[in-house]
Amino acid sequence: MITFAAVTKRFGENPPAIEGISFEVDKGEFLFLTGHSGSGKTTLLKLLTREYTPTSGEVTFNGKSVNKIRKSQVHHHRRAIGVVFQDYRLLNELNVWENIALALQIVNKPQTEIEERVTDLLRLVELTDKAYSFPSQLSGGEAQRVSIARALATAPMVLLADEPTGNLDPQNTLKIAQLFEKINELGTTVLFATHDLSILSALKHRRIHLEKGKIESDTKEKEEEPHTKTTVQVETL
Amino acid sequence: MKHLTTALTAIRRSPYQTFAAVLILSITFFVGYCFSLVMLGSEQMLRYFETRPQITAFFKLNTDQTTIDTLEKSMRNKPYVNQVNVISKEKALEIYRQDNKDPLLLELVTADILPASIEVSGKDATSLPQIKKDLDGAAGVDQVLYNQEVIGAINKWTQFLRNIGVASMVILGTESFLIIMIISGMKVAIQKRAIQIMRILGASRWYIKAPFVYEGMIYGIVGSLVGWGAMYIGLLYLTPWLQSFHEVASLLPVPPELLLIQLGVGTLIGVIFGALTSSISVQRMMRRA
Numbered sequence: 449m450i451t452f453a454a455v456t457k458r459f460g461e462n463p464p465a466i467e468g469i470s471f472e473v474d475k476g477e478f479l480f481l482t483g484h485s486g487s488g489k490t491t492l493l494k495l496l497t498r499e500y501t502p503t504s505g506e507v508t509f510n511g512k513s514v515n516k517i518r519k520s521q522v523h524h525h526r527r528a529i530g531v532v533f534q535d536y537r538l539l540n541e542l543n544v545w546e547n548i549a550l551a552l553q554i555v556n557k558p559q560t561e562i563e564e565r566v567t568d569l570l571r572l573v574e575l576t577d578k579a580y581s582f583p584s585q586l587s588g589g590e591a592q593r594v595s596i597a598r599a600l601a602t603a604p605m606v607l608l609a610d611e612p613t614g615n616l617d618p619q620n621t622l623k624i625a626q627l628f629e630k631i632n633e634l635g636t637t638v639l640f641a642t643h644d645l646s647i648l649s650a651l652k653h654r655r656i657h658l659e660k661g662k663i664e665s666d667t668k669e670k671e672e673e674p675h676t677k678t679t680v681q682v683e684t685l
Numbered sequence: 686m687k688h689l690t691t692a693l694t695a696i697r698r699s700p701y702q703t704f705a706a707v708l709i710l711s712i713t714f715f716v717g718y719c720f721s722l723v724m725l726g727s728e729q730m731l732r733y734f735e736t737r738p739q740i741t742a743f744f745k746l747n748t749d750q751t752t753i754d755t756l757e758k759s760m761r762n763k764p765y766v767n768q769v770n771v772i773s774k775e776k777a778l779e780i781y782r783q784d785n786k787d788p789l790l791l792e793l794v795t796a797d798i799l800p801a802s803i804e805v806s807g808k809d810a811t812s813l814p815q816i817k818k819d820l821d822g823a824a825g826v827d828q829v830l831y832n833q834e835v836i837g838a839i840n841k842w843t844q845f846l847r848n849i850g851v852a853s854m855v856i857l858g859t860e861s862f863l864i865i866m867i868i869s870g871m872k873v874a875i876q877k878r879a880i881q882i883m884r885i886l887g888a889s890r891w892y893i894k895a896p897f898v899y900e901g902m903i904y905g906i907v908g909s910l911v912g913w914g915a916m917y918i919g920l921l922y923l924t925p926w927l928q929s930f931h932e933v934a935s936l937l938p939v940p941p942e943l944l945l946i947q948l949g950v951g952t953l954i955g956v957i958f959g960a961l962t963s964s965i966s967v968q969r970m971m972r973r974a
Binding site for chain 2: 526
């Protein structure tokens with residue numbers, strides 16, 4: 449479903465943010481992207497949403513080259529991807545309901561469908577009673593759940609999460625992690641960038657560990673110990 | 686409809702920016718409407734002035750009446766001649782007496798010593814040199830007087846007025862363009878975070894641009910209507926005074942259909958101008974967002 453083939457992204461004359469990255473993600477898979485700050489996790493996700501274009505290599509999504517999507521068509525590509533950020537990125541002037549509905553209004557869904565879908569999503573993230581609260585009235589965990597509901601509003605094929613628990617306490621972190629697990633079980637592919645060890649120990653999924661913009665290890669299956677880079681390359685071959 | 690509602694909300698939330706944009710556009714349109722009226726009327730006014738100057742040919746003292754009548758008839762038949770007026774020796778004396786009240790002088794001057802003359806006006810300024818040429822070559826004509834400088838001066842002043850109008854429009858148009866750009870830019874900058882979020886959510890460029898474009902269009906429409914209204918009130922107020930000028934009176938009152946066409950064209954320009962300016966501004970800011 450998602451393929452990175454020898455992808456390198458360089459910003460100006462600086463050392464590459466990611467270099468020679470190659471991996472594949474299957475439909476319905478849950479993938480952790482791990483690594484220290486600056487290891488290239490966010491760059492990798494932004495390449496997938498076409499916020500960045502690779503300096504070399506190719507990113508494909510659902511069989512289509514992301515690099516070749518015309519600027520005027522990028523929004524169609526992004527509608528198939530839900531994104532959750534560490535800082536929630538909710539619109540402060542809109543309440544919880546409106547924030548979730550915004551994603552559906554953007555894709556021109558009829559009002560009846562919007563109402564139905566937002567109600568379902570609020571139920572999924574257990575925030576029905578907060579529908580008319582504004583982001584400033586929510587806790588970090590609640591705000592992040594709203595952000596997840598919004599990302600899921602258009603029923604994306606894949607959900608990207610960029611350090612979604614970075615601002616949360618351990619209890620909320622676990623709740624959010626379990627929510628992602630539930631979403632994945634419902635069939636959505638999840639790419640989860642984190643360096644939170646508590647999540648990694650709680651959820652046993654494939655992990656790609658990045659180090660200075662390169663893949664350091666990739667566990668291909670659940671419960672497996674990380675393979676070394678050499679092992680991954682051999683397996684790919 | 687949703688974009689229009691968003692635009693109206695944005696206008697309501699920033700009344701001072703809206704006031705500044707509408708004020709400057711209203712001034713621009715007011716000047717534009719006034720200038721277009723002057724331009725529409727100026728051709729007719731110029732024509733009026735062009736037919737005023739005359740070429741006067743004085744006959745030799747011994748020229749007989751038949752020669753004068755022949756020339757008068759010949760000039761009347763010319764297609765480029767507007768009016769012909771013959772001043773006989775007796776009429777010339779009468780004019781002289783009206784202009785000069787000195788009894789001693791009046792006693793000395795008789796009709797015999799005054800030449801008869803013929804005054805010829807053309808249909809426009811370009812025909813005057815030809816009329817002069819015709820009179821120069823005519824029998825019995827002693828001297829031809831042709832005040833070429835008057836025509837030159839009229840043309841010069843008309844051109845000057847046109848240049849002033851065009852310069853004002855260019856300056857005010859540029860000023861309006863920049864002010865709407867700045868206001869739209871400020872609004873887009875305030876919304877930068879929201880724009881980034883909407884783009885990630887898959888909003889098309891038009892979805893993001895539309896409220897700003899609608900807002901610019903509203904500025905254009907309101908600016909045009911206020912500018913036209915001010916011009917119309919001014920026109921109504923000045924009409925009695927303008928009618929006292931013989932040369933302008935024929936142009937008044939301005940036909941209502943002309944005013945409506947002017948309003949329609951102006952408002953269309955306002956809509957396009959507002960939409961285009963906002964669009965350029967949003968496009969620039971979106972590239973940076």
